[in-house]
Amino acid sequence: MNTGPFSLPDAQPPVPESLVVEGLGKRYILPSKRPAEPPKKLNLGVVQVRIPRFSLPGRGTMGRDLWALRHVSFAVAPSTILGIVGANGAGKSTLLKIIARVTRPTEGRVTGIGRVVSLLELGAGFNPDFSAQDNILMNAAMHGISRREVLDRMPDIIRFAELEEFLDNPLRQYSSGMYLRLAFSVAINMRPDILLADEILAVGDIAFQERCLQRVAEESERGLTVLFVSHDMSAVSRLCHRVIWLDKGEVVKDGEPEGVIAEYEDAALRGRSREIASDGRVGRHLNLVAEIASVRLLNSSGEEIGAAPTTEDVSIRIRVKVRKPGVTLRAFADIYAKRVAVFRTSQQEEVIADRRGLLDLLVRIPAHLLAETTYTVNVCVYTVLGKETKMVLDNALTFMAYGPEDAGKVKRGVVAPKLDWTAEDPVKVRKEKKRRERKERKARQAAQGTVV
Amino acid sequence: MSDSVRWVVAADTHEGFLARTREVWQYRRILAFFSLKAVQSLYAKTHLGVSWIFIRTLVPLFVGSFVFGSVMNVPSGDVPYLLFFLAGQIPWNCFDGPLIRGSRGLEVNRMLLTKLYVPRIILPLGQMAAGVVEPAIILLVFAGALVHYRTTDGVWHVMASPRLLASLASIVVILVFAFSLTLWTSIWQARARDARFALRYVVGFWMYFTPVIYPMSVVPPHLQWLMYLNPLTAPIEMFRWGTLPDADNPWLWFWYSVAVTAAIFAGGVWYFAHTESTTMDKI
Numbered sequence: 001m002n003t004g005p006f007s008l009p010d011a012q013p014p015v016p017e018s019l020v021v022e023g024l025g026k027r028y029i030l031p032s033k034r035p036a037e038p039p040k041k042l043n044l045g046v047v048q049v050r051i052p053r054f055s056l057p058g059r060g061t062m063g064r065d066l067w068a069l070r071h072v073s074f075a076v077a078p079s080t081i082l083g084i085v086g087a088n089g090a091g092k093s094t095l096l097k098i099i100a101r102v103t104r105p106t107e108g109r110v111t112g113i114g115r116v117v118s119l120l121e122l123g124a125g126f127n128p129d130f131s132a133q134d135n136i137l138m139n140a141a142m143h144g145i146s147r148r149e150v151l152d153r154m155p156d157i158i159r160f161a162e163l164e165e166f167l168d169n170p171l172r173q174y175s176s177g178m179y180l181r182l183a184f185s186v187a188i189n190m191r192p193d194i195l196l197a198d199e200i201l202a203v204g205d206i207a208f209q210e211r212c213l214q215r216v217a218e219e220s221e222r223g224l225t226v227l228f229v230s231h232d233m234s235a236v237s238r239l240c241h242r243v244i245w246l247d248k249g250e251v252v253k254d255g256e257p258e259g260v261i262a263e264y265e266d267a268a269l270r271g272r273s274r275e276i277a278s279d280g281r282v283g284r285h286l287n288l289v290a291e292i293a294s295v296r297l298l299n300s301s302g303e304e305i306g307a308a309p310t311t312e313d314v315s316i317r318i319r320v321k322v323r324k325p326g327v328t329l330r331a332f333a334d335i336y337a338k339r340v341a342v343f344r345t346s347q348q349e350e351v352i353a354d355r356r357g358l359l360d361l362l363v364r365i366p367a368h369l370l371a372e373t374t375y376t377v378n379v380c381v382y383t384v385l386g387k388e389t390k391m392v393l394d395n396a397l398t399f400m401a402y403g404p405e406d407a408g409k410v411k412r413g414v415v416a417p418k419l420d421w422t423a424e425d426p427v428k429v430r431k432e433k434k435r436r437e438r439k440e441r442k443a444r445q446a447a448q449g450t451v452v
Numbered sequence: 453m454s455d456s457v458r459w460v461v462a463a464d465t466h467e468g469f470l471a472r473t474r475e476v477w478q479y480r481r482i483l484a485f486f487s488l489k490a491v492q493s494l495y496a497k498t499h500l501g502v503s504w505i506f507i508r509t510l511v512p513l514f515v516g517s518f519v520f521g522s523v524m525n526v527p528s529g530d531v532p533y534l535l536f537f538l539a540g541q542i543p544w545n546c547f548d549g550p551l552i553r554g555s556r557g558l559e560v561n562r563m564l565l566t567k568l569y570v571p572r573i574i575l576p577l578g579q580m581a582a583g584v585v586e587p588a589i590i591l592l593v594f595a596g597a598l599v600h601y602r603t604t605d606g607v608w609h610v611m612a613s614p615r616l617l618a619s620l621a622s623i624v625v626i627l628v629f630a631f632s633l634t635l636w637t638s639i640w641q642a643r644a645r646d647a648r649f650a651l652r653y654v655v656g657f658w659m660y661f662t663p664v665i666y667p668m669s670v671v672p673p674h675l676q677w678l679m680y681l682n683p684l685t686a687p688i689e690m691f692r693w694g695t696l697p698d699a700d701n702p703w704l705w706f707w708y709s710v711a712v713t714a715a716i717f718a719g720g721v722w723y724f725a726h727t728e729s730t731t732m733d734k735i
Contacts, residue, residue, distance in 0.1 A: 028733060097566075098461060099461065100568070100569055101461055101569035102565070102566060102567065102568065102569050102732065103566075103729065103732050103733060104461070104463065104729035104730075104732075105461065105462065105463050106463055107463050108462070108463065109460055109461060109462030109463070110460070110461040110462070111458065111459070111460050111461075112458070112459055112460075112461075113456055113457070113458050113459075114456045114457065116459075118567075118568060118569075120567045120568065121567045124563065124564055124567030124568045125564060125567070125568045127485070127489055129489070129492060129496070130485075134485075137481075137485075138482065138485040141479065141481040141482045141485065142479070142482055142568055142570050144475075144478045144479050147481060193456065
């Protein structure tokens with residue numbers, strides 16, 4: 001009846017999109033440190049009992065709001081592999097959870113066509129005490145898929161997971177790689193129309209990762225839509241047809257992988273990690289006695305820089321805001337590259353902050369140690385004032401290291417230390433050694449002679 | 453590719469009762485897996501294994517029947533106290549076990565619930581199924597005791613009569629009652645652990661206000677209506693009426709229990725449906 005532009009919201013769109021996300025928002029309520037009003041107490045003379053406040057479903061908002069996702073809209077055509085990138089806490093996982101129906105949005109809606117299979121965490125939907133076969137049946141049941149359909153696919157699932165010999169073993173005995181192979185194989189063989197994958201492919205070995213990506217690409221040609229969340233930019237750029245960059249719950253950029261990834265990395269590499277002190281977010285980066293105010297990269301003259309030249313010394317500066325004088329501080333920094341912990345450096349001696357205010361803890365990274373890659377720094381500062389507590393700030397700093405233009409370089413590995421290389425002639429070395437030995441023997445004999 | 457059904461996830465959609473029931477039916481096979489897991493968890497990582505289920509079911513039975521029957525001489529009419537006691541324990545355990553276990557359904561599966569969608573009501577249901585194991589064992593003991601008294605007293609204390617259907621009906625009412633409460637308590641437990649401790653207390657006291665270990669005849673007549681206000685009293689009495697001779701048939705109060713159960717069930721379905729998704733964020 002109504003065929004005009006103002007048709008019913010449920011009318012089919014002209015181009016059948018596989019997934020349409022409209023104005024999606026998700027609000028979490030963080031329990032506030034200070035309740036709005038003091039809790040009512042019931043005085044029983046000897047003890048006071050706090051009366052818990054009851055709230056009807058949907059009512060009562062205690063605490064502060066945190067929008068994990070807000071105003072997110074996009075549509076995905078079938079056969080698309082959509083990459084979702086962004087810093088931790090940008091809302092990527094929340095988005096997938098909403099599409100997977102694990103959590104309900106606070107506003108907006110998602111419309112999709114067909115079966116959604118999610119791979120949000122390794123081992124979710126598996127029981128370690130069951131055999132692989134039973135787990136396949138259970139996992140299928142959890143996706144609402146009929147037993148007959150699974151039994152038909154069973155050989156495919158097992159073949160792709162390469163688990164023929166371990167079918168009857170309980171999953172407890174599986175390695176994490178085997179777990180992943182099984183999980184992925186089950187998911188992809190459920191013939192999903194929409195596959196949600198959250199960083200999960202990062203677990204497997206390279207060969208299996210390749211096989212997974214290959215299979216995903218094949219299935220997408222047959223109409224599968226994939227939402228792929230990853231921090232592995234090389235995998236994203238290789239696999240995805242389109243990339244969405246989320247930051248603080250909102251879509252920053254949506255488009256061709258090359259462009260979006262370049263801009264995202266650029267922003268991340270600018271070294272300006274999140275403004276920690278200003279946004280007032282309460283986290284583990286502070287405690288009662290101190291607070292990690294900022295983490296920055298400095299050059300040898302003490303200026304803030306965004307990227308590290310590998311041929312020069314650079315420093316990481318952890319700026320701590322001391323709240324109570326007399327506190328003892330000791331810092332660690334864990335340096336990561338390509339998701340590998342490259343090294344941990346810890347402060348040799350504790351420092352005592354004798355006054356309130358700012359205190360900089362600096363660690364110098366010598367020249368010719370870093371490789372030409374992207375590094376992430378997690379910072380941890382122990383504070384002792386009476387008792388020991390620690391402040392942690394993950395992904396406190398992300399920076400890239402670059403080498404001189406002319407150096408003929410192979411970008412491999414996560415460190416590139418400048419080590420001594422020499423060349424020598426083995427014959428000469430042997431002769432030299434013999435001559436030295438002879439000399440020493442003579443000297444010894446001479447010494448003995450004089451004594452006797 | 454496969455079932456190309458259009459679906460919508462939105463802030464304000466609440467599927468109807470029928471749609472949700474259909475969904476549970478579609479996912480029904482998970483129930484078996486969860487029940488199995490819940491039963492396994494009863495004896496996981498023990499040396500005695502499955503025997504534990506029997507030990508923890510049987511020992512309280514013998515201790516209870518000895519203390520209340522032989523030491524305290526609680527009256528049980530014409531039947532041996534052991535039979536009377538077991539005929540109370542079967543329906544009571546159909547309430548106690550499923551309620552306690554079912555209430556933990558969301559809590560113990562929170563890892564799964566935050567990663568994968570399944571109709572959430574299946575999880576308490578699966579846990580509840582594990583709670584049925586104990587009354588089933590007691591039923592076997594009951595059957596064994598019947599055979600024993602046949603050889604010693606020469607009589608079958610239970611007659612195969614249509615009355616047994618009344619016992620069956622009362623078991624159904626008790627299970628539905630336990631499930632109706634689980635719809636509320638499982639949400640509470642997922643949100644706050646307090647509910648678990650509170651529930652244990654309440655259920656423990658509840659048994660003393662239910663004619664499980666004593667007959668209704670010891671309750672002063674002017675207080676009996678108070679006992680029957682407890683919705684478990686009539687079904688348990690009804691179970692005894694169906695199995696044992698010379699018990700009373702409290703049919704009027706039985707319908708009262710059915711009505712209370714229906715009300716709590718309807719409220720529970722509403723409550724569960726309206727709170728499950730927000731509970732997932734707090735679990």
